[in-house]
Amino acid sequence: MGENMNKNDPETNLERDISDSLRPDAVVARGPDLTDEVEHLIRKDVVHRRVYTDPDLFNIEMDRIFGATWCFIGHESEVPEAGDFVRKRLGKRQIILVRTRKGEIRGLLNRCSHRGTTLVGEEEGCAKRFTCPYHGWAFDLDGHLQSLPVADSYSKLYERPFDLGQIKVVSHRGFVFGTLAADPMSLDDWLGPAKLWLDEHIDRHPGASIRVLKAPIKQSYKANWKMAWDNAADGIHATFAHRSYNLLGKEAETDTILSRNPAVSPMVGYTLGHGHCVVDQRPGIPDGPWSTMRPLPTREDLEASLKERGGDIPRETWDLMTGNMVNLNIFPNLIFVGNQIVVPEPISADETLMNYYLVMADETPEEVNLMRMRVDEDFMSFGIPDDFEMFERVQEGLQTIEEEWVDVSRGDDAGDVVDEYGLATGDLASEAPIRHYMQEWKRIMAKPIPTTIRRARIEDSKFMKAQKLKAESAAAAAADVK
Amino acid sequence: MTDQPFGLSKTLALYESLVADVAFLDTAPVVFDGALAAEVAATLIGEARLLDRRQFDTWYDLWAEDAAFWMPLHQSHHPARDQGLIMDDHRRLRERVWRMHDTSAWALVPYAQIVRMIGGVEAWPLPQSSTDVIATSAITITHERTGKVTVLAGRQIHRLRRTDDGWQIVRKIMLCPAISAGMPHLGWIL
Numbered sequence: 171m172g173e174n175m176n177k178n179d180p181e182t183n184l185e186r187d188i189s190d191s192l193r194p195d196a197v198v199a200r201g202p203d204l205t206d207e208v209e210h211l212i213r214k215d216v217v218h219r220r221v222y223t224d225p226d227l228f229n230i231e232m233d234r235i236f237g238a239t240w241c242f243i244g245h246e247s248e249v250p251e252a253g254d255f256v257r258k259r260l261g262k263r264q265i266i267l268v269r270t271r272k273g274e275i276r277g278l279l280n281r282c283s284h285r286g287t288t289l290v291g292e293e294e295g296c297a298k299r300f301t302c303p304y305h306g307w308a309f310d311l312d313g314h315l316q317s318l319p320v321a322d323s324y325s326k327l328y329e330r331p332f333d334l335g336q337i338k339v340v341s342h343r344g345f346v347f348g349t350l351a352a353d354p355m356s357l358d359d360w361l362g363p364a365k366l367w368l369d370e371h372i373d374r375h376p377g378a379s380i381r382v383l384k385a386p387i388k389q390s391y392k393a394n395w396k397m398a399w400d401n402a403a404d405g406i407h408a409t410f411a412h413r414s415y416n417l418l419g420k421e422a423e424t425d426t427i428l429s430r431n432p433a434v435s436p437m438v439g440y441t442l443g444h445g446h447c448v449v450d451q452r453p454g455i456p457d458g459p460w461s462t463m464r465p466l467p468t469r470e471d472l473e474a475s476l477k478e479r480g481g482d483i484p485r486e487t488w489d490l491m492t493g494n495m496v497n498l499n500i501f502p503n504l505i506f507v508g509n510q511i512v513v514p515e516p517i518s519a520d521e522t523l524m525n526y527y528l529v530m531a532d533e534t535p536e537e538v539n540l541m542r543m544r545v546d547e548d549f550m551s552f553g554i555p556d557d558f559e560m561f562e563r564v565q566e567g568l569q570t571i572e573e574e575w576v577d578v579s580r581g582d583d584a585g586d587v588v589d590e591y592g593l594a595t596g597d598l599a600s601e602a603p604i605r606h607y608m609q610e611w612k613r614i615m616a617k618p619i620p621t622t623i624r625r626a627r628i629e630d631s632k633f634m635k636a637q638k639l640k641a642e643s644a645a646a647a648a649a650d651v652k
Numbered sequence: 653m654t655d656q657p658f659g660l661s662k663t664l665a666l667y668e669s670l671v672a673d674v675a676f677l678d679t680a681p682v683v684f685d686g687a688l689a690a691e692v693a694a695t696l697i698g699e700a701r702l703l704d705r706r707q708f709d710t711w712y713d714l715w716a717e718d719a720a721f722w723m724p725l726h727q728s729h730h731p732a733r734d735q736g737l738i739m740d741d742h743r744r745l746r747e748r749v750w751r752m753h754d755t756s757a758w759a760l761v762p763y764a765q766i767v768r769m770i771g772g773v774e775a776w777p778l779p780q781s782s783t784d785v786i787a788t789s790a791i792t793i794t795h796e797r798t799g800k801v802t803v804l805a806g807r808q809i810h811r812l813r814r815t816d817d818g819w820q821i822v823r824k825i826m827l828c829p830a831i832s833a834g835m836p837h838l839g840w841i842l
Contacts, residue, residue: 385725385734388834392800414757418747467741468663475659523834528735537660543735551738552751555759555839 184636194330194628197352199618201230212612215579215605219568222394222576228519230615235502236261238619240360242504242513243267243277243348245382245527246341248294253311256294256384259515260348265337266290266300267346270312277348278313279335279623289334294384300334309334314626329632335623343372344380345504352622363593364446367498371506374486374494377533382511386525387550391558393565395502395516398524399607401557402499402507403439403447405598406580411560415553419464437598443591445501445610447603452495459495460488466544472537479535490531491541501607508549509542520565526550578604667731670722673809673825677788680776692787692812693773695819700768700791703842708749711842716813716820717742723841727827737831737838748842759839764797766840770808783814784822791826795840802836804828 186193211218220227235241241260244267248256255268257280264280266289280288282302289300289309299316301308307318313334337348340357342365347357358365372378391397401407409416436453455462463469476483493508505512513525528546530539568576581600588594594602628634657665695714702711722731723738731739740748751757768791775787787810795802806828813820831838 383735385729385832387725387735387737388832389837390834391836411758414751414754417754417756418751421747421750465743467739467744471659471663475661475663478659525834526735540660540663540732543731544739546735547737547739548744551748551839555837556757558837559759 184633184640186633192330194625194631194633195622197620197622199620200233201618203617204230205616208612208615212608213575215582215601216575216577217604217608219571219574219576221608221611222396222565223519223568225519227615228394228516232261232516233621234614234619235611236516237263238349238351238354238621239502239614240340240347240349240354240357241502242500243337243339243346245380245511246275246344246346247381248384249275251296253296253298254294255290255297257290257292260337260350261516264288264290265348267339268297268311270310272312274312275339275341275346276312277337277339277346278309279337281335282307283309283315283332283334284318307332312626326632331625331627331631333626335625338624342368343378350621350623352620360444361500362443362446363440364442364444364448364498364500367442367448367496368500371494371496371498375490375529375531375533379532381530381532383528383530386513386527388523388525389550389554389558390517390521390523391561392521393558393561394519395514395522396611397561397564398505398512398514398522399499399502400578400604401561402497402505403449403603404601405437405439405449407557407560411556412553414556415549418552439596439598439600439603441594441602441606443593445607447499447606449497449598449603450495451497455495458485458489459492460485462495463492463545464548466541466548468540468544472541476535476537487534487538490534490538492545499603501610508546510546522561524554578608664732666720670720670823670825671730673786673811673823674727674827676786677807677809680774680786680788688777688785689773689775689787692775692785692810692819693770693789695812695821696770696773696787696789696808696810699821700770704766704768706752706763708752708842712745712749714819714821715742715745716822718822719745720823721745722824723826723828723831723838726832727829738826738841752842757839759837762798764795764840766793766795768793775812778811785812785814786810787812793841797840800836804830804835804838804841 188195188197190196191198211221237260243258243260243265244256249267249269252269252271252273255266258265258267266278266280268276268278270276280290282289282304284302284305284307287302287304289302297311299308299310305319308316310316313336315332337350338354339346339348342357342361345368361368372380437449437451438453439447439449441447498506503513509529510526511529513527515523515525517523528543530542578601581596581602582605586594586596586600586602594606596602699711699714719742721738721740722736724731724736725734729736752760755761771790773787773789775785778784778786789808791806791808793804795804806826809825810821811823813822
C-alpha cells in the first residue's frame, strides 16, 4: 500500500510537523511558557497562595508534573502473574499497569484507541486480553491491537496505528515509575541520592522482599495535593497538630515519638534533589522503633506467640512490625510513612485523594504481617484526621486573596547546613524540604515539556512508511546530484 | 493452659469468625425469629441514639470485654490478609471514646451533628451459644461538621450477648461501600 503514496496524499499529509498531534510519532509540548510567572510565585522562602488555589495552574500541573515528569505508578508485586493488572492514575489519565505474557511490566493508557472508551472498569484483575465493551476491539496484554470486528470497513486503518497508547515505565527494584515525557532524564538521575534511601528501605525487609497489598485505604481531603507534601517532612507539626495522638500515647503510658520537644529532637532531615527529601527519626529513638509501640489490638497475643517460637527474635524482626522511622518522600507522589506507602492523587486544585498502600514483609514469621495491619490502622484513626483538618483549614485560609504569601523560611540561615550541591541538612523544625520541592516545582512548571505517546508498530503505519519512502527518495536524489 | 486458643491461633480464630459472620448473611434463612429481632432492634436503635447524642461512656458500657469492632475496606476483605479501616478491641474502643472528648482532636471539634437511621433489623440465635445472637441491620448516617455534610450508608452485623443486665455488644462489623471508592476521613465513626 505505502508504495503508491506521495507527499501530496491528502490522507497522510507528509508535511505535518512532528509537533502535529495527528502524527503517530508526534512530540507535543503543551501549554504556555510560565517562566516569568513561576519566578514571581516561588521566591526563596515564600510561596504565593495561587500555587495552591489556582485551577489553571492545577491543570498545567496535571500535564507537566503528573505526566511529563517521573511519577510513581505502582509496585511490581501488585501484578505478580501474567495478565494481572491494576488500574492506576497519572494525573487525570487512567493507566492499566499490567504484566505481559513475557513477564514485562507495561503502563497502558486505559483508553480505547478507537473512540476513547476506558477498557477496564475494575481496580484490579487478571485478563487474557483487554476488550473494549463498546465496539469489541481487543488488545493484547502488551497493547497490540489483536482483533477488531469488520476490519475491512476501514480504508485508513493503517494510517494511524491502532495499538494502545502507553507511557514509558521503568522499575527500580520493584517500584514502577512512569512518564509521558518524550525525552525524560534517566530514572537513576531523577532519583539521585533518594535512591540510596529507597534501597535502604527495601533492604530492611528480609530477603529484600516487599509485597504491596492491592487495596489502598482511600481518603480524600478538600485541599491542594501539595498540602500533603508540605506536611510529609514537617517535623514540628507533629507536636501541635497531633497533640491528641500524643496525649493518647501518654494515656497508654507510651510516649509517641511525635510528642517529643521538636526544639531538642536529634532527628534530622535532608533534601535529596529533584524535590525529594527524607526525615530520619532514628537518632531520636535510641531504643529502636519497637520501643515506641503502643498497646494495639492483638499485640499481646502476637507478641506472646512470637516469643513462644523460641530462639532469639532479632530486634530487626520486632522493629519490622512498627514503621522504620525514616520518612522518605519522592516527589511528586511517593511518600513512605510507617509501613505504608502513600500516593497522593490530585483531584482538583482544592481536592486530593490519598491512597495508603500497606507493605508486607513476606520472609518473616506470620505474626509480623498480622501486626503490621493493625499498626497502621492506629494512625489512620487517631492521626490522619487531624492532618486533613489542618490541610483543609490552610486551604480555607488561603482564600484570602489579599494575603498573598505563605512563609516557608524556617531554618533558612538559621540552623540549616547547605552543602556544595545545594542540598540542605536541617533539624526537625526546618522547612528546607518545602523550599526544596518548590524549587523543583518551579523548574518543571516553567516551560512546556515535550511529551509523546508510546505505541507498538508506529513504524508500520501508513504515515510512517510514507515518511520513510520520502526520506529515502530525498537521499537518492541527493546522491544523484553528487 | 486452657483449651482456649492462645496467641497467634487466637488472633486467627477471631479473624476467621468475623469473616464467617459476614458469610452467614448469604445462608441465613429469611424466616427469622420475629420476637428476637424486635428485642435486638431496640438495642441497636438505642446504640445509635447514644452515639448520636454523644453519650459515649454509656455506649462503651454496652460492650463486652471480648469486644471486636471491624470496618473492612471492602466486603470481600479478610482481616488476616487485608488492611482495614478499623479493627478494634475493648481497649482501643476506650481510646476512641477518650478522643471523642479530647478538645485537641482538631478533626472532631467543633463537635459534629450526627443522625443514624437503623432499619431492616434481622436476628438469629447462634447455634453454638446459649447467650449470643447474630443480627444485621441497614444503617444510614448523616454527619455534619463545620458546614460539610457526609452521608454514609452501610450494613451492620452485630453479635449481641444476653446477660442479666440486658444485651451486651460483643462484635460489630460495618460494611460501607463508599469506603472502597474513597471518601473524607471517618475519624468520627463509631
